[in-house]
Structures are given as structure tokens and as C-alpha cells.
Amino acid sequence: MTHPPPTTRPPALAVYRSRPMRLLKDRIFSGVGVVAAAASTIVLVTLLTSVLTQALGLMYGSSQMFKHVAFGAMLLMGCAGVATACLTVPRIIRTGFNTRHAIALGVGLLATVVAGIVLDRLIDTGEGVNFLTTQFVTGTPSRNPQDAGIWPAMLGTLWVCVICGLFAIPVGVATAILIEEFKPRNRVATRIHTFIQLNITNLAGVPSIVYGILGLTALSNMFGIIEQRQDRPPAAIGVSYFDRFETEGKRLVYVPVESGEAPPAAITDATEYQDDEGNLVMLERVTPEAMDPRRHKIDDDVESFSNQLKDAVAAMSDPTSGAIAEAAGMILPTTQLRITSAATTKIVTERLAGVDLSASRARSRAIRRIVDDVETTESRERFSGLIRTDAYAARESRKGWWYLQAPFGRSVLAGGLTLALVILPVVIIASQESLRAVPGSMRQASLALGATPWQTVWHTSLPAAVPGIMTGIILAMSRAIGEAAPILIIAGIVYITFTPQHLMDQFTVMPLQIFEWARRPQAEFYQLAAAGIILLLSILLCFNAIAVFIRHKTQRPLS
Amino acid sequence: MTTAPLPLQTVPLPGSRRSVGLRRVREAVIMALLVVCGVFTVAITFSIIGILAEKTFEFFQKDQVSIGEFLLGLEWNPLLGDADDKHFGIWPLVCGTMLVAVIAMAVALPLGLTTAVWLSEYAPESVRSIIKPTLEVLAGVPTVVFGFFALTVITPMLRMEWIVNEMGDPVNPLGFENYNVMAAGIAVGILCLPVITSLTEDSLRAVPRALREAAYALGATRFETSWRVVVPAATSGIVAATLLAIARAVGETMIVALASGGLKQLTLDVRQSVQPLTGFMVEIFFGEAPATSVEFLSSYAVAATLFVMTFILTLVGHWVRKRFQEEYE
Numbered sequence: 001m002t003h004p005p006p007t008t009r010p011p012a013l014a015v016y017r018s019r020p021m022r023l024l025k026d027r028i029f030s031g032v033g034v035v036a037a038a039a040s041t042i043v044l045v046t047l048l049t050s051v052l053t054q055a056l057g058l059m060y061g062s063s064q065m066f067k068h069v070a071f072g073a074m075l076l077m078g079c080a081g082v083a084t085a086c087l088t089v090p091r092i093i094r095t096g097f098n099t100r101h102a103i104a105l106g107v108g109l110l111a112t113v114v115a116g117i118v119l120d121r122l123i124d125t126g127e128g129v130n131f132l133t134t135q136f137v138t139g140t141p142s143r144n145p146q147d148a149g150i151w152p153a154m155l156g157t158l159w160v161c162v163i164c165g166l167f168a169i170p171v172g173v174a175t176a177i178l179i180e181e182f183k184p185r186n187r188v189a190t191r192i193h194t195f196i197q198l199n200i201t202n203l204a205g206v207p208s209i210v211y212g213i214l215g216l217t218a219l220s221n222m223f224g225i226i227e228q229r230q231d232r233p234p235a236a237i238g239v240s241y242f243d244r245f246e247t248e249g250k251r252l253v254y255v256p257v258e259s260g261e262a263p264p265a266a267i268t269d270a271t272e273y274q275d276d277e278g279n280l281v282m283l284e285r286v287t288p289e290a291m292d293p294r295r296h297k298i299d300d301d302v303e304s305f306s307n308q309l310k311d312a313v314a315a316m317s318d319p320t321s322g323a324i325a326e327a328a329g330m331i332l333p334t335t336q337l338r339i340t341s342a343a344t345t346k347i348v349t350e351r352l353a354g355v356d357l358s359a360s361r362a363r364s365r366a367i368r369r370i371v372d373d374v375e376t377t378e379s380r381e382r383f384s385g386l387i388r389t390d391a392y393a394a395r396e397s398r399k400g401w402w403y404l405q406a407p408f409g410r411s412v413l414a415g416g417l418t419l420a421l422v423i424l425p426v427v428i429i430a431s432q433e434s435l436r437a438v439p440g441s442m443r444q445a446s447l448a449l450g451a452t453p454w455q456t457v458w459h460t461s462l463p464a465a466v467p468g469i470m471t472g473i474i475l476a477m478s479r480a481i482g483e484a485a486p487i488l489i490i491a492g493i494v495y496i497t498f499t500p501q502h503l504m505d506q507f508t509v510m511p512l513q514i515f516e517w518a519r520r521p522q523a524e525f526y527q528l529a530a531a532g533i534i535l536l537l538s539i540l541l542c543f544n545a546i547a548v549f550i551r552h553k554t555q556r557p558l559s
Numbered sequence: 560m561t562t563a564p565l566p567l568q569t570v571p572l573p574g575s576r577r578s579v580g581l582r583r584v585r586e587a588v589i590m591a592l593l594v595v596c597g598v599f600t601v602a603i604t605f606s607i608i609g610i611l612a613e614k615t616f617e618f619f620q621k622d623q624v625s626i627g628e629f630l631l632g633l634e635w636n637p638l639l640g641d642a643d644d645k646h647f648g649i650w651p652l653v654c655g656t657m658l659v660a661v662i663a664m665a666v667a668l669p670l671g672l673t674t675a676v677w678l679s680e681y682a683p684e685s686v687r688s689i690i691k692p693t694l695e696v697l698a699g700v701p702t703v704v705f706g707f708f709a710l711t712v713i714t715p716m717l718r719m720e721w722i723v724n725e726m727g728d729p730v731n732p733l734g735f736e737n738y739n740v741m742a743a744g745i746a747v748g749i750l751c752l753p754v755i756t757s758l759t760e761d762s763l764r765a766v767p768r769a770l771r772e773a774a775y776a777l778g779a780t781r782f783e784t785s786w787r788v789v790v791p792a793a794t795s796g797i798v799a800a801t802l803l804a805i806a807r808a809v810g811e812t813m814i815v816a817l818a819s820g821g822l823k824q825l826t827l828d829v830r831q832s833v834q835p836l837t838g839f840m841v842e843i844f845f846g847e848a849p850a851t852s853v854e855f856l857s858s859y860a861v862a863a864t865l866f867v868m869t870f871i872l873t874l875v876g877h878w879v880r881k882r883f884q885e886e887y888e
Contacts, residue, residue: 023780028786029782030681030781033676033681036669036674037682040670041690044693044750047700050708050711051707162773173598175600180597182593200601201873202873204601205803205873207806207811207837210811213611213859213862255704432631453586466801479699481701481715483701484582484702484812485812485813488844488845489844492844511701512701518706519817522571533703536701548692
């Protein structure tokens with residue numbers, strides 16, 4: 001028995017629609033695609049140009065928002081025009097002139113000129129303040145936007161990124177090697193392996209602010225296991241403590257003590273102490289009652305010197321700095337001030353070298369400064385070995401950059417390690433992909449020559465994968481530079497005007513500083529934030545350029 | 560004349576001088592180090608889960624808080640008022656997060672998918688080779704930049720600040736607040752745009768050429784080939800990319816902290832300020848709440864909610880990729 005052939009054929013794909021209709025649809029989508037791609041590009045370029053124009057103070061104000069879009073589009077058009085013109089010229093030289101080249105060249109130049117004219121009209125340089133200056137780069141945050149700078153945040157970013165890289169790169173690459181190069185054979189190990197892989201996929205999707213909470217609890221507070229107690233010093237290395245005494249004559253001496261909580265050190269006779277200029281001095285302890293007459297004597301001498309100098313200067317018709325210094329040198333031996341007169345004359349001359357003494361106010365101020373200097377120098381020399389018996393000991397600590405303390409607190413180290421956790425999955429995934437791209441035949445050849453698995457990894461797979469790993473690491477580091485949310489949780493409120501000095505120092509980073517500026521209501525701080533963004537983006541662009549360069553230079557076929 | 564005999568030289572092989580035992584020990588030590596690194600990554604996940612669980616538990620121990628209210632309550636009000644006035648219902652914050660994610664996807668998905676299909680199937684190679692790396696560079700732009708853009712460009716555009724009355728004050732015809740969810744959502748969408756485009760384009764290009772050629776041989780146009788052959792073949796990759804983008808939108812912090820404001824309200828009005836989960840966490844950690852206070856602990860519960868949301872998204876994405884991935888060759 002045979003089946004009858006089917007009477008109806010299944011309808012062919014789109015057979016019911018007319019061919020012109022289908023072609024039209026194709027055309028339309030092609031147009032839509034171009035529009036979408038152009039829109040995406042323009043939106044993103046507008047983003048960059050609007051920030052740039054705000055930073056430079058070229059355009060600011062809400063009524064000009066469409067100008068940003070126009071600015072972005074024109075900038076794009078100008079660049080495209082220049083590129084077209086530049087690409088056409090070599091072709092003309094190579095193949096000779098023809099109509100197509102002429103059109104391309106004409107359109108390119110026209111686009112450039114039109115874009116230039118429109119940009120020129122858009123930019124109103126008289127309007128705003130340019131915040132992108134060297135002062136901005138080297139300055140510290142300030143309540144006055146004009147004086148504010150980003151230097152502490154830049155150095156903070158540098159510290160954090162170095163710590164982050166030192167931790168994330170070895171751990172990340174090692175994990176990638178474990179997953180890609182040491183594939184287990186038995187079933188239990190395979191399960192664990194799959195679990196680690198799945199875990200990394202999951203870690204890559206965890207929001208960075210959750211890592212911030214992890215860092216705060218695990219690093220800054222150490223789960224509360226190591227509590228800071230009043231009666232016990234915190235566990236710390238890399239710090240030394242001193243008691244600072246002020247001797248008569250405003251010289252500071254430092255006496256090392258055991259710990260931050262040790263009882264105040266006592267000054268003893270016949271011991272050499274280090275002072276703030278690094279000299280070793282012997283100290284003589286004097287009671288306050290015995291000290292006062294000696295101090296009064298000096299005060300009288302200085303008073304006498306300054307009065308005589310004032311009179312001499314007032315008598316001068318043309319008080320130049322040289323003349324004043326000469327006068328000071330002549331007066332000095334007549335007073336009871338027993339100091340090396342050469343030194344005093346030197347001070348006087350140096351002090352007066354840059355001072356314009358034409359105004360009487362300025363003159364008296366200059367003289368007062370000289371007298372102060374003379375007093376300091378004189379009394380320091382005279383009193384260098386004297387200290388009051390009731391001198392107050394001020395506890396000071398000196399910390400090397402390696403200073404470590406047990407709960408990390410809101411420190412650079414905690415911030416850097418938290419960022420390392422954020423970028424760890426990125427580093428692992430990038431390293432995995434480049435290790436996977438190394439052909440298996442290379443590994444087999446190495447193993448066949450008798451190399452152990454680790455030798456194969458170290459001498460064969462890893463060198464072949466290094467370009468890809470490097471690119472991935474640089475992209476991960478640029479993510480670390482731009483990440484603000486976890487640092488915000490670790491560092492908290494930021495008004496940091498100093499650069500980090502040691503691993504436990506407080507810090508801020510560039511994105512956090514930008515955030516801090518951007519959330520203030522004043523327009524000047526917006527512009528400050530814009531300037532910070534431009535700086536941040538230029539650093540990131542450099543990073544990306546390096547990544548592209550490495551990929552370009554080292555890319556060679558492996559199979 | 561005598562010639563000195565040539566010295567018999569052996570080329571030392573790398574590692575040949577060392578004993579086998581030493582080499583084995585070295586291998587074992589290195590292997591142990593690698594395993595430690597692998598275990599460390601697992602430990603990160605478990606610490607996150609452990610910390611969030613412990614602190615959330617501590618949060619629920621407080622008098623003002625109950626799990627029922629947290630999961631079902633429609634009012635989130637931990638900062639203002641007396642102890643009796645404080646309410647801890649998560650939904651206003653979840654509402655903010657959802658609004659941002661939905662707006663972001665409404666912006667990013669149509670634009671991103673169209674661009675990806677066009678780049679992969681229509682664009683000439685020269686255009687593609689310029690746009691693709693540009694998008695990848697833009698994917699690395701810090702999110703605080705997008706937040707700044709939302710605040711200084713998108714919000715004024717939504718408020719139409721170029722329309723002013725006789726007094727010179729902005730009219731604000733659409734009624735957008737100074738801080739609103741719409742601006743934040745659009746900015747997050749722009750942030751997700753390069754991610755979606757790049758990943759989708761990758762999965763479209765991974766579809767073998769033979770499929771396209773077969774479609775063309777059957778007389779299909781380029782549009783029909785793209786939408787009926789290539790896109791369905793790459794569905795798993797596209798869905799995974801979309802889920803990844805949603806996870807990013809949900810976890811996005813700096814944009815919403817800058818642009819979406821701090822009102823904790825349950826509304827679908829995108830012109831108003833609605834605080835998402837991440838925005839609340841920034842408010843708590845940037846402020847100075849004492850570490851044992853109930854509002855500080857509430858941020859851990861919020862973080863746990865956020866973690867659960869992204870965790871589910873990641874797992875679903877992973878499952879889709881594994882389950883629906885088409886294997887060719």
C-alpha cells in the first residue's frame with residue numbers, strides 16, 4: 001500500500017509576499033540600522049563633548065543643552081571630514097585623479113569647513129572659566145571652586161591601583177591557570193572545578209557596591225574579631241613613637257619611646273637627644289624660676305636692637321635693602337646681642353632682598369620680620385641646651401609607608417584590596433579566554449618532551465597567552481580606576497587635602513572626588529567635576545591605547 | 560703542531576640537573592598555591608553570603624523590624640521620625656530599582672540590538688572596524704561620568720529648560736522633578752548600550768556562515784536572513800547579554816546616587832524622585848549613621864536583596880547560555 005502524494009505543498013518562506021515588498025523591507029531595515037548605529041555613536045560622543053565643554057567653560061547653562069548635541073555632532077562631522085580628506089589624498093597620488101576622488105575630497109573638505117564654522121559660532125569663550133589648568137591638577141580640594149584641585153585624589157588612585165594590581169593580578173592569573181590548565185580527571189574534582197567556574201561567573205555579576213560592603217566588614221573591621229580597645233594598643237608594625245619636647249628657644253627634641261601608650265619619657269642630663277634639624281644636643285634642665293631672668297635678658301637685647309634699627313631706617317632718605325642690612329650690621333656689635341654678626345647680617349640681607357621698602361607700612365613690617373628672625377636664631381643658639389624641668393612631652397608617631405595596623409580601617413590598603421576583589425573575576429575571565437586560545441598542540445609538544453605540567457604552563461602556555469592576559473589586565477585596571485561605589489563605602493565622607501603617606505592613611509580617589517563635586521548644587525562645582533572627568537578619561541584613554549598597542553604588537557597566529 | 564682537543568660539551572637541559580624528587584615537591588607546592596587561589600575565589604562568595612546573612616539576621620532581631628513587614632511593607636522610612644514612625648518595607652526601593660532597569664532596557668535594547676544586527680549583518684567591514692572598538696572603549700567609561708551626564712544634560716533636557724516664561728524662569732512643561740528616575744534610567748540605558756551591542760554582535764558573528772549562505776540560496780533577502788535565521792540561531796547569546804545588562808542596571812550605583820534623588824516612594828511616575836536599592840546604600844554609607852543603629856543595619860538587608868536579585872539574574876543567564884546554546888561544527 002502506497003501513500004498518496006500530499007495534495008498541498010507546505011508554503012515556502014514568504015512566498016505570499018511580493019518581491020518588491022520584501023526588498024523594500026530590507027532597505028528600510030538597512031536605513032533603521034544606520035540610524036540606530038549613528039544615534040548610539042552620537043549619544044556617546046555627546047556625552048564626552050558635553051563634559052569637555054563644561055570643563056573648559058566653553059558652554060554652561062541649561063538653556064544651551066542642545067548646543068552640546070550640536071557640538072558633538074559637529075565635532076564628529078569635522079573629524080570624519082578631515083579623515084576623508086586625508087585618506088583620499090594618498091589615493092589620488094597613487095592612482096591619479098578621477099571624479100570619485102574629487103567628490104570625496106570635496107565632501108570631506110566641505111564637512112570640515114562647515115563643522116569648523118558651526119563650532120566657531122557655538123563656542124563663546126568669554127562666557128565661562130576654564131577649570132582645566134595645572135592648578136587644578138596640582139591643587140588640593142577647597143571650598144572655593146577656583147582654588148580646588150585633584151592632586152590628593154590622583155595620588156590616592158595611584159596608591160589604590162598599585163595595591164589592587166599587586167593582589168588581583170597574581171591571584172587572578174593563578175586561578176585562571178588552575179581552571180584552564182589543570183583540568184581534573186576524577187568526578188569529585190570535576191564537580192569542584194565546575195563549581196569554581198560557576199562561582200566566578202556569579203562573582204562577575206555581583207554589584208560592586210556589595211564588594212564594598214564585603215571590604216568594609218572583612219577588611220576595615222576584620223569581622224569585629226580584632227577589636228580596638230582603649231586599654232590595649234592596636235596590633236601594628238612599621239611605626240615608631242616619640243615624645244616631643246620643646247626646649248627654650250623653640251628647638252624640638254625627640255625622645256624615642258616604646259609604644260603609643262608608654263608613660264612620658266623623662267629628660268636626663270648627659271644624654272644626647274636628636275632635635276628637629278637632625279643634630280644631637282645635650283640638654284641642661286633648668287627650673288622655670290631660673291629660666292625667666294635669662295629669657296628677659298634676651299628679650300631686652302632684641303628690643304634694643306630693633307629700636308635702634310627702626311630709628312636708623314627712619315633716618316634714611318632711601319632705605320634700600322642693602323642700606324638696611326649695612327645698618328643692621330653696624331648696630332649689632334653695639335648691643336648686648338651676642339650672636340655671630342655675620343649670620344645676622346646674612347639673615348637681614350636675605351630677608352630684605354625681595355622686599356620693596358617704598359611704603360612705610362611695608363618697611364616696618366619688613367623690619368619686624370627681621371627682628372623676629374634675629375630673635376629666633378639668637379635664642380635658638382643661646383638656649384639650645386636648656387630645657388625647663390616642667391617641659392611638656394607631646395606623643396608623636398612616625399610611620400613608614402609599610403605601616404600596618406590590625407583592623408585596616410578606612411585605609412588605602414582596605415580600599416585597594418576591595419577593588420582587587422571587584423576586578424578579580426574580570427582578570428580571571430580575561431586570562432581564561434587567552435589561555436583557552438593557546439592551541440593544545442603546543443601543550444602536547446611540551447609534555448611529549450618530558451616537561452612537567454607546571455613547566456608546560458610556565459614555559460609554553462603562559463608566554464603564548466601573555467598578550468591577551470596583559471590586555472585583559474589593563475582593561476581590568478582601567479575599571480578599577482573608574483570604580484567609585486566600593487571606595488565610597490570604604491572611604492566614607494571625603495574631604496582629604498593630603499596625599500596618602502602610608503598604607504593605613506585615609507584617602508580618596510578621583511571618581512569619588514568627582515562624585516563629591518557633582519552632588520553639590522553650585523554650578524562651579526559641576527564644572528570642577530567636569531574637569532576631573534576629563535582628567536580621568538584621559539588617563540583611561542592612555543590605558544586603553546596601551547592595551548590596543550600591546551594587542552597590535554604581540555598578536556601573532558598561534559595555530 | 561698539536562691542536563687542543565675540543566672540549567666535550569653537553570647542553571644543559573632546563574631542569575635536567577635537578578632531581579626528580581625536588582621537581583615533584585615543587586610541582587606539589589605550586590599546585591597547592593593554585594588551589595589556594597581557586598578556593599579563595601569561592602571564599603569570596605561565601606563571605607559575601609555570610610556577612611549579608613549575619614547582618615540581615617541581626618537587623619531582623621531589632622524591635623522595630625519584622626520579616627513580614629520587610630518583604631511586604633509598602634513604606635520605607637528608616638531615617639526620619641521617632642522609633643515608632645520608622646517603617647521597613649522594601650518595596651519602594653525595589654520599585655526604584657525596577658523603574659531604572661525598565662527605563663534603561665527600553666532605551667538600550669531597541670537601540671543596542673538594532674545596532675548589533677546592523678553591524679554584524681549589514682555594515683561594511685571598514686565601518687564595523689571603527690564602531691566596534693569605539694563601543695568597547697566607551698564600555699570602559701566610569702559610571703560616575705554617566706551620572707554627571709544625567710544630572711547636567713539629560714535632566715535639563717527633560718525639564719525643557721530652554722522654555723522660559725516672561726520672568727525668565729523655566730516653565731518645566733512635562734513636570735519633571737530636579738532629581739527624577741527618568742534621567743537616571745536613560746543614563747543607565749546609555750551605560751548598558753555598549754555592553755548589549757558588543758555582546759550581541761559577538762554572538763551574531765559566532766553563527767556559522769553556512770547558515771546565512773543557505774538562507775540566501777533559498778532566496779531570502781538580507782533582512783529575512785538576519786531576523787529569521789541569524790537572530791534565532793544566536794538567541795541564547797542575545798538573552799544572556801540582555802540579562803547581563805539588566806544585572807548591571809540593577810547593581811548600578813553612582814548614576815542613581817547622583818541623578819535619581821532620595822525620596823523613598825512607591826510610584827510609577829517616572830518624573831519623580833524614587834530611590835533605588837543602591838541609592839539608599841550610598842545614602843547610608845556616605846552619611847554618619849552609627850554602625851549598630853537600625854538604619855545602618857537596614858542597608859545590609861537592602862544589600863542582601865540586591866545580591867539575591869543579581870544572583871538570580873546571573874544564574875538564569877548562565878542556565879540560558881548552557882541550555883539553549885546551539886552547537887555547530
